Amino acid sequence: MTIRAMCDTFDVTPRTLRFYEAKELLSPIREGQKRLFTRRDRGRLKLILRGKRFGFTLEDIRQLLSLYDLGDQQQTQLKRTLEIARQRLDAMRQQRADLDSAIGELDEQIIAGQQLLTEKMRQSAA
Amino acid sequence: MTIRAMCDTFDVTPRTLRFYEAKELLSPIREGQKRLFTRRDRGRLKLILRGKRFGFTLEDIRQLLSLYDLGDQQQTQLKRTLEIARQRLDAMRQQRADLDSAIGELDEQIIAGQQLLTEKMRQSAA
DNA sequence: AGACAAGTTGACGTGAAGGTCATTGTAACG
DNA sequence: CGTTACAATGACCTTCACGTCAACTTGTCT
Numbered sequence: 001m002t003i004r005a006m007c008d009t010f011d012v013t014p015r016t017l018r019f020y021e022a023k024e025l026l027s028p029i030r031e032g033q034k035r036l037f038t039r040r041d042r043g044r045l046k047l048i049l050r051g052k053r054f055g056f057t058l059e060d061i062r063q064l065l066s067l068y069d070l071g072d073q074q075q076t077q078l079k080r081t082l083e084i085a086r087q088r089l090d091a092m093r094q095q096r097a098d099l100d101s102a103i104g105e106l107d108e109q110i111i112a113g114q115q116l117l118t119e120k121m122r123q124s125a126a
Numbered sequence: 127m128t129i130r131a132m133c134d135t136f137d138v139t140p141r142t143l144r145f146y147e148a149k150e151l152l153s154p155i156r157e158g159q160k161r162l163f164t165r166r167d168r169g170r171l172k173l174i175l176r177g178k179r180f181g182f183t184l185e186d187i188r189q190l191l192s193l194y195d196l197g198d199q200q201q202t203q204l205k206r207t208l209e210i211a212r213q214r215l216d217a218m219r220q221q222r223a224d225l226d227s228a229i230g231e232l233d234e235q236i237i238a239g240q241q242l243l244t245e246k247m248r249q250s251a252a
Numbered sequence: 253a254g255a256c257a258a259g260t261t262g263a264c265g266t267g268a269a270g271g272t273c274a275t276t277g278t279a280a281c282g
Numbered sequence: 283c284g285t286t287a288c289a290a291t292g293a294c295c296t297t298c299a300c301g302t303c304a305a306c307t308t309g310t311c312t
Contacts, residue, residue: 002258002259003258003259004258004259013300013301014258014259014260015299015300015301015302016299016300016301018260018261019299019300023299032259032307032308032309033259033260033261033307033308034258034259034260034308035259035260050228050231052299053224053228055225057298057299058298058299059298075243075246075247075250078239078242078243078246079243081239082236082239082240082243085232085235085236085239086236088232089229089232089233089236092225092228092229092232093229095225096222096225096226096229098179098180099180099181099218099221099222099225100222102176102179102180102218103215103218103219103222105176106180106211106214106215106218107215109211110208110211110212110215113204113207113208113211114208116204117201117204117205117208120201120204121201124201128288128289129288129289129290130288130289139270139271140288140289140290141270141271141272142269142270142271144290144291145269145270149269158277158278158279159277159278159289159290159291160278160288160289160290161289161290178269183268183269184268184269185268
């Protein structure tokens, strides 16, 4: 798959794909000087984009990608990766809790603001 | 309240407070050249920090702060602010949904990784 | 051969949210 | 009066995730 096809498929720019390659998140093969993205790259890119939506940094993602790429992993390495993943999971659960209470609070604020607005409208109507 | 007291109370650096002043999030009064932070500043800082934990940008926060500061607000202005708040609320709900599914998926991945590790351990034990 | 598209590398720019000096000011202590 | 300590200002630095632009190759069509 050429870089253009990748960009169209995943809605990213060429710059992004080259950037990910530089960061060792992707490793397209070369035909001459051109990049060709394989099935593997497509799979990884999907995961990268998902990871990004969830607020992982690219470096986090680079480490987590090894979860999906375990062929020759050592046990120690795998343990480390699981550890990282668990930490992220905890962080995400915490974030989820924060977000939830934030939503509640903001919701209340909006209701209060809405009431204030309604009062004002009654006032200027009178 | 001096800048030091503020920093200790809210666990931020002086740089941060000066930065927020430059961004018009805070407006401490001056005694000579020194900043003195009032009740109002303390209230606003609390809100700023909460907003930050929830992923608002400082510019978002600057706008939302007017929700708490409505004395001379016009209705039109208030409506705008409510609109912004509602948009953020929607974004946050979306973010929460994303986060939920991410948590679920990551959880599964970890379980899978854990099983793989267990197998490996059995192998090397045999 | 000319021209165009699509690709490449390299270098520099961007915005958010501060960090990190270096320098200068001011006030209180002994 | 000198030292310490806390403040202030200004200027540049940092990280992340790319954007932007220039200059150059390669391949293809006509």
